[in-house]
Amino acid sequence: MxxxxxxxxxxxxxxxxxxxxxxxxxxxxxxxxxxxxxxxxxxxxxxxxxxxxxxxxxFTYLPLVTARLSNEFGLLATLTMGDDANPVALSDLIKTSGLDKSLVSAIMDYHCYHGSAIEPRQGFYAPTKLTHNLLDPKVVTTLTCWHDIVGPAYGSLHRVLTSGPNGPDGSGKKTAFQVTHNTTQSFYDWLESNPERHASFYGYMAAVHAVTKKWVDVVQFDEEIAHNAHENEVVFVDIGGGDGSQSIEVQKVHNLGGKIVMQDRAAVVEKAQKAREAGVETMVYDFFTEQPVKGARAYFIQFVLLNWVDDDCVRILASQAPAMGPDSVLMIVDYVQGHRWETKGKIPEPDLWTPAAALAARACHEAQSRSSADYRHLLERAGLEMTEVRVFTNFGQAVIMAKKPKPAVDGS
Ligand SMILES: C[S@@+](CC[C@H](N)C(=O)[O-])C[C@H]1O[C@@H](n2cnc3c(N)ncnc32)[C@H](O)[C@@H]1O
The missing domain is CATH 1.10.287 (Helix Hairpins)
Incomplete structure (x- = not known):
C-alpha cells in the first residue's frame, strides 16, 4: 500500500x-x-x-489583514491592470497605494505565497484568479466586516474565558466583542451607533445570503404554507428580518394571496427600503414583547437565536406563541450542531461554517449554537412543539419547524 x-x-x-x-x-x-x-x-x-x-x-490572521489592506489601498485593483505578459511594477503599486516600499513588498510577497498574485519577474506582479475573487464586491464587503468587527472578537475570546465574572479589566465588559472593541454596548447597539459599521454588517449578511443555498429550496412555500390564503391574510412574518432579504425571497416564490411582514429594531427597519419596494410591509417590533401580528401562516426567525442565551431564546419564542393559531408554523433557520450525525445516508464531512458561527456567537454575544435536541428543548420550554428539522446546506444550516401543541382533550 x-x-x-x-x-x-x-x-x-x-x-x-x-x-x-x-x-x-x-x-x-x-x-x-x-x-x-x-x-x-x-x-x-x-x-x-x-x-x-x-x-x-x-499566521492565520494574515489572509484577512492583507486582503483588507490591499483593498483599502488599491493594491489588488491596481494589480488587475497588468497581466502575466505586462505585470505591474512595484513602483506603481507604491505610488497608487501611498504606502512605503517595505510594506508594499511584504504584502505583495504574502500575496505571491498565498496565490493571490504572481511575480513573473523581480519587482513586477500580475493578478491571478484569486486576485479577482478577492475583488468581488460581496467578498470585499464580507472580509471588511470580519476584519473590522467579528475577527477581533475571536481574538479576545481567550482573555474573556480566563478572566473573572467582571470581565478581563474588571469594567463589566462581558463578551469578547465588548473587550476587543472597548465598549459596554451590546453588539446591535454598537453597530447602530455608527452608520459605516451598520452598513458593513448588513452588507455582509446580504453577501452571505446571495452565495449560499436558501431555505426556500426545501420548503414549498405556497404548497406547504400559503395554500388557500386570502388577500388580507398574513402568510409570512420575518422576525428580526434585517434588510428583509428573506421576505423578498418569499415574495419571489409566493404566487398566492396574502401579506408578508418584516419586523426588526427601528434603525434596521428604517433602512429596509428594498423590502418595502418589493411589496413587503415593515414594522418596528422588539421580539421580547408579544407578537402583534396574530394568526399568520408562518413566523420565521433566521440567524437570530444563535445570538442569544437559552433563557432569552425561550423569551423570544414564548413571545410568538400567543399569536400563533392552530395552523401557524414557526420556522427557525439556524445552524444545527452535530447535523452530520443526523443525516440519512452518507455522513457529510466536518465543515467550517458550523464551528465558525458557533464561536462567533460566543465571541460577539456570549451565546451559543445548538443541536436539534437543544432546539427541541427550547421550543418545549416556550410551549411549542418541534415537528421537523430540514438541513439544507452541507454546513449545517437547517429549517427547524414547530407548531403549537394541540390542546389536550379533557376526557373527564
Ligand atoms: C444576525 S441578524 C439576522 C437578520 C436576518 N434574519 C437575516 O437572516 O439576514 C439578527 C437581527 O436581529 C435583530 N434584532 C436584535 N435584537 C432585536 C430585538 N430585540 N427585536 C427585534 N429584532 C432584533 C437585529 O437588528 C438583526 O437585524
Missing part, C-alpha cells in the same frame, strides 16, 4: 499541476471539485512537520 503511494507520487504531482492550470475542468462537477479541495487540504496537513503546523496556524 505504502509502496504504491510512493511510486505514484510523480503522477499525483502531475495531476495536481494540471488541476492548478485548468481548474475549470471541474467546474461542472461540484461534488468532485469540493472533494478534491477537501482531500488536498487534508493531504497538506498530513504532510506537515510540527514546525509547518505552527507556521500555518500562527
Amino acid at each position: 505504502k509502496g504504491s503511494v510512493a511510486s505514484d507520487t510523480a503522477y499525483f504531482i502531475e495531476q495536481l499541476k494540471l488541476f492548478i492550470k485548468y481548474p475549470e475542468v471541474l467546474s461542472n462537477d461540484e461534488s468532485h471539485r469540493s472533494e478534491i479541495q477537501r482531500l488536498t487540504r487534508l493531504v497538506s496537513v498530513a504532510l506537515e512537520t510540527p514546525q509547518e503546523s505552527m507556521q500555518r496556524i500562527m
Whole structure:
C-alpha cells in the first residue's frame, strides 16, 4: 500500500499541476471539485512537520489583514491592470497605494505565497484568479466586516474565558466583542451607533445570503404554507428580518394571496427600503414583547437565536406563541450542531461554517449554537412543539419547524 503511494507520487504531482492550470475542468462537477479541495487540504496537513503546523496556524490572521489592506489601498485593483505578459511594477503599486516600499513588498510577497498574485519577474506582479475573487464586491464587503468587527472578537475570546465574572479589566465588559472593541454596548447597539459599521454588517449578511443555498429550496412555500390564503391574510412574518432579504425571497416564490411582514429594531427597519419596494410591509417590533401580528401562516426567525442565551431564546419564542393559531408554523433557520450525525445516508464531512458561527456567537454575544435536541428543548420550554428539522446546506444550516401543541382533550 505504502509502496504504491510512493511510486505514484510523480503522477499525483502531475495531476495536481494540471488541476492548478485548468481548474475549470471541474467546474461542472461540484461534488468532485469540493472533494478534491477537501482531500488536498487534508493531504497538506498530513504532510506537515510540527514546525509547518505552527507556521500555518500562527499566521492565520494574515489572509484577512492583507486582503483588507490591499483593498483599502488599491493594491489588488491596481494589480488587475497588468497581466502575466505586462505585470505591474512595484513602483506603481507604491505610488497608487501611498504606502512605503517595505510594506508594499511584504504584502505583495504574502500575496505571491498565498496565490493571490504572481511575480513573473523581480519587482513586477500580475493578478491571478484569486486576485479577482478577492475583488468581488460581496467578498470585499464580507472580509471588511470580519476584519473590522467579528475577527477581533475571536481574538479576545481567550482573555474573556480566563478572566473573572467582571470581565478581563474588571469594567463589566462581558463578551469578547465588548473587550476587543472597548465598549459596554451590546453588539446591535454598537453597530447602530455608527452608520459605516451598520452598513458593513448588513452588507455582509446580504453577501452571505446571495452565495449560499436558501431555505426556500426545501420548503414549498405556497404548497406547504400559503395554500388557500386570502388577500388580507398574513402568510409570512420575518422576525428580526434585517434588510428583509428573506421576505423578498418569499415574495419571489409566493404566487398566492396574502401579506408578508418584516419586523426588526427601528434603525434596521428604517433602512429596509428594498423590502418595502418589493411589496413587503415593515414594522418596528422588539421580539421580547408579544407578537402583534396574530394568526399568520408562518413566523420565521433566521440567524437570530444563535445570538442569544437559552433563557432569552425561550423569551423570544414564548413571545410568538400567543399569536400563533392552530395552523401557524414557526420556522427557525439556524445552524444545527452535530447535523452530520443526523443525516440519512452518507455522513457529510466536518465543515467550517458550523464551528465558525458557533464561536462567533460566543465571541460577539456570549451565546451559543445548538443541536436539534437543544432546539427541541427550547421550543418545549416556550410551549411549542418541534415537528421537523430540514438541513439544507452541507454546513449545517437547517429549517427547524414547530407548531403549537394541540390542546389536550379533557376526557373527564
Ligand atoms: C444576525 S441578524 C439576522 C437578520 C436576518 N434574519 C437575516 O437572516 O439576514 C439578527 C437581527 O436581529 C435583530 N434584532 C436584535 N435584537 C432585536 C430585538 N430585540 N427585536 C427585534 N429584532 C432584533 C437585529 O437588528 C438583526 O437585524
